[in-house]
Amino acid sequence: MSNRVAVYCIDYYPSESGYSFAFQELVKGLLEHEDGLWVDVFTPVPLGSSAEVSQERLRVFRLNTPGTIARVRYVRFLWATFIRPWLCARFIVARAKSEQYRFILFESLDDYFVARFLPKRLRDRIIVRVHATSETEYAVWGPGFLQRMKFRVIRSLLRRSIRYIAATSAFHLAFVKRWYLNEDQLLMADKRFMVIPNSVPTHPRASHSSAYPDNRINFLTLGRMDVLGANQKGFDDILSSLALLPAESRRRVRFTFIGKGSERARLMGIARVLEPAEIEFIESLPNQDVSRRLHDSDCIVLASRYEGMSIFALEAIAHGRPVIFSDAGGIADLVDGNGFRYPAGDAVQLSHAISRFLGLSNNERCALAKRSLEVASRFTSADSARRLMGFARLMGP
Incomplete structure (x- = not known):
């Protein structure tokens, strides 16, 4: 042979x-x-x-x-x-x-x-x-x-x-x-x-400890922002879910979107009315900078309407990050005691998941982060x- x-x-x-x-x-x-x-x-x-x-x-x-x-x-x-x-x-x-x-x-x-x-x-x-x-x-x-x-x-x-x-x-x-x-x-x-x-390999900087000095919780998502990409990745669902949060909860949210495309300006316009949430849009980053962003985030959100075995999702758990993922396609397999899963396209349930994460104690978030590394070890x-x-x-x- x-x-x-x-x-x-x-x-x-x-x-x-x-x-x-x-x-x-x-x-x-x-x-x-x-x-x-x-x-x-x-x-x-x-x-x-x-x-x-x-x-x-x-x-x-x-x-x-x-x-x-x-x-x-x-x-x-x-x-x-x-x-x-x-x-x-x-x-x-x-x-x-x-x-x-x-x-x-x-x-x-x-x-x-x-x-x-x-x-x-x-x-x-x-x-x-x-x-x-x-x-x-x-x-x-x-x-x-x-x-x-x-x-x-x-x-x-x-x-x-x-x-x-x-x-x-x-x-x-x-x-x-x-x-x-x-x-x-x-x-x-x-x-x-x-x-x-x-x-994906477990990231050498992965950890499951975090501090919240300004009481803001750092959320991160990533994806193409052309018409097809924005629809697939559910960016409108994320913004809708933030709009559904009470103002006191939005005050604790710092949300970063990484992606470029024709829908970016429209999404940024929606984000401007969601104060007091702090929302940042970054057009593109090299992979090593995305890795740093993953490491510095408290929760990774992937709100896809349909999805495969996303490398970004795998990188999230390999960095030891808690997650909020939709139940679309292959990413549903990556949520197992390390965060929250909700029905794809359901902004109300996504809002509930974000609210639940905001309500966790530091020890509870660290436990989710540790569990993400355990889930990543299967892949x-x-x-x-x-x-x-x-x-x-x-x-x-």
């Missing part, structure tokens, strides 16, 4: 997106916890001026950086949708001839045409790990031609070509079975399924790597 595997990552280092961190962590887990395994990462992400990832038994192949012709207005669509994925697939095919990969892991099906353009002999060795909203909720219900095409191609791949289907949460594995496989019992009996969660790269390799053994030699 080959000791080399391939991982296709639509996003990867040096990008600082949640996808990128999730993919990097699984690759790291494979290399650290599977003795003798070699990993080839294929990614369309250009390296730019950054130094390449250097890790024993890892090779990174940067695929098809567009030339000048790909920037031409009438060529851009064809390049992004068809030509680049076809070239990526051809490169993977060429490498697979010499390497005989044990399997090819597709980290998400967002780049669905790359998988579609592979020959059947390689599609038979694909494991796909479904991550989140862009390949599930957006693909199924998103408007426009591109979303309809994406849904149909992914459905065809999962129904006809790909037998080994993983997801980062039980919620999205069930989503795939319902919306892509139509809960066809005979079809699903021929598929193999596995939950392989995202993971390790070692466990995710073991699940993936165990799943792959079902393919045989």
Whole structure:
């Protein structure tokens, strides 16, 4: 049996997106916890001026950086949708001839045409790990031609070509079975399924002690603030929940929003009328500064209407922070005695959860923070790597 595997990552280092961190962590887990395994990462992400990832038994192949012709207005669509994925697939095919990969892991099906353009002999060795909203909720219900095409191609791949289907949460594995496989019992009996969660390391500065010198409680949330992002992340629900608090409770709230997009100015306008709450909007921060903000916050709020296994949510518990999360998708699995969970989209219940947190004693908040670290310990790269390799053994030699 080959000791080399391939991982296709639509996003990867040096990008600082949640996808990128999730993919990097699984690759790291494979290399650290599977003795003798070699990993080839294929990614369309250009390296730019950054130094390449250097890790024993890892090779990174940067695929098809567009030339000048790909920037031409009438060529851009064809390049992004068809030509680049076809070239990526051809490169993977060429490498697979010499390497005989044990399997090819597709980290998400967002780049669905790359998988579609592979020959059947390689599609038979694909494991796909479904991550989140862009390949599930957006693909199924998103408007426009591109979303309809994406849904149909992914459905065809999962129904006809790909037998080994993983997801980062039980919620999205069930989503795939319902919306892509139509809960066809005979079809699903021929598929193999596995939950392989995202993971993050416990942060070295994580602690579960906090002080409140000005009696303000620091809340933090993060997400895109374009129309789709703002709707998904429930920022209006957060602001509505703060409006429902009595003035004496709002006086104790210091709430930070991190994100940029077309809805940011509108959200800031709403926030101005919520005094005496102290509300700050930060457009963007590098990951190390987000980490500092997490460490300095008293409670992390994620009010998503729909969500995958959010890296931001995992980072929150890995920093030892109490949480208030909606029960949407994969983040529901991250609340277990370390904070409060409420029905997605219910601003009244979110307001109650914030009020309950404000009413806790310092010792009670510290206990929630300690529990977050315990919950985070369930989501390790070692466990995710073991699940993936165990799943792959079902393919045989």
